[in-house]
Amino acid sequence: MSTTLKPSRSLRKKHRRVAETQPAPQSDRSAASVQEQIYASFSPTRLRWNNLDLTVFVWMTLMHAGCLAAPFFFNWTAFGTAMVFWWLTGSLGVCLGYHRFLSHKSLKLVAPVRFFMLLCGSLSGEGSPLFWAATHRLHHQRSDQPGDPHSPTEGALWSHLLWLFGWRSPMEKEMLLERYAPDLVRDPMMQFFEKTYGLILIGCGIGLYAVGGLPMLLWALCVRMVWTYHATWFVNSATHIWGYRTYETRDLSRNLWWVAAISWGEGWHNNHHAHPHTARAGHKWWELDPTWWVINTLRACGLAYDVDDKIPTAATAVEG
Ligand SMILES: [Zn+2]
Numbered sequence: 632m633s634t635t636l637k638p639s640r641s642l643r644k645k646h647r648r649v650a651e652t653q654p655a656p657q658s659d660r661s662a663a664s665v666q667e668q669i670y671a672s673f674s675p676t677r678l679r680w681n682n683l684d685l686t687v688f689v690w691m692t693l694m695h696a697g698c699l700a701a702p703f704f705f706n707w708t709a710f711g712t713a714m715v716f717w718w719l720t721g722s723l724g725v726c727l728g729y730h731r732f733l734s735h736k737s738l739k740l741v742a743p744v745r746f747f748m749l750l751c752g753s754l755s756g757e758g759s760p761l762f763w764a765a766t767h768r769l770h771h772q773r774s775d776q777p778g779d780p781h782s783p784t785e786g787a788l789w790s791h792l793l794w795l796f797g798w799r800s801p802m803e804k805e806m807l808l809e810r811y812a813p814d815l816v817r818d819p820m821m822q823f824f825e826k827t828y829g830l831i832l833i834g835c836g837i838g839l840y841a842v843g844g845l846p847m848l849l850w851a852l853c854v855r856m857v858w859t860y861h862a863t864w865f866v867n868s869a870t871h872i873w874g875y876r877t878y879e880t881r882d883l884s885r886n887l888w889w890v891a892a893i894s895w896g897e898g899w900h901n902n903h904h905a906h907p908h909t910a911r912a913g914h915k916w917w918e919l920d921p922t923w924w925v926i927n928t929l930r931a932c933g934l935a936y937d938v939d940d941k942i943p944t945a946a947t948a949v950e951g
């Protein structure tokens with residue numbers, strides 16, 4: 632079954648209005664105020680030309696420009712390296728490390744593997760581990776409701792990438808981390824990545840250029856990164872718009888095969904929203920989930936443990 636979502640203007644306006652003015656309960660005014668400020672920091676009204684996050688804007692422009700130049704500097708070594716980096720950063724880094732391990736605690740990893748996965752995640756350029764996990768947890772809590780950082784009810788383009796470009800103050804970022812990742816924020820490994828995230832990305836670029844010159848930089852950094860960006864962004868946009876629903880959830884999440892194919896299994900997004908704690912995104916035999924294969928292999932080698940591998944038997948959603 633395929634469904635197209637076309638939110639009305641009035642619905643979008645209503646969501647914005649509620650996100651900005653939702654009243655706080657009398658019993659916990661200050662906590663509610665923090666919550667309101669976090670929601671408001673992801674409101675589409677934040678996206679204005681005089682309020683752009685210039686670091687994000689310049690970085691994304693450079694990476695996409697690099698993609699356009701890449702075909703003129705093609706060689707097979709650079710292409711092959713890009714493919715390996717795509718797997719390392721997209722599957723191991725984002726899907727396994729940032730998403731299933733860090734955000735949902737679907738499995739535990741021995742310390743060196745944990746560090747490696749978060750390093751791979753950092754090399755994806757999708758933000759620090761802490762920021763990624765906190766934003767994603769907010770998405771699960773508020774999916775397709777006011778406060779969701781990237782719901783297509785605000786427009787498909789907003790959910791795909793525009794939400795990234797609004798500038799947010801350090802205080803707002805801190806509130807987000809304290810509220811949505813209190814279990815992680817004081818972890819020394821997380822703090823290490825908070826401090827070194829930018830350096831890791833720059834070091835990766837310098838290293839690739841030193842090894843293979845401009846072709847390597849354009850393919851293994853720009854093309855690989857932009858491809859992985861859009862694969863992840865399609866999980867936020869397309870799998871909340873098109874596809875089939877196995878579970879009745881309170882959000883618009885759907886399972887979409889082509890997003891699963893380009894995002895190492897994350898496109899089975901309705902399954903994931905219904906049962907976010909399980910480490911398996913594919914719940915039917917034909918819902919292929921290459922990231923799960925890696926988790927299973929790590930467990931067999933003793934490098935992953937306490938893996939939640941339960942596939943739900945009933946069509947009921949747990950959510951979270
Ligand atoms: Zn979602």
Ligand SMILES: [Zn+2]
Pocket residue numbers: 730734735767771903907
């Ligand atoms: Zn999730």
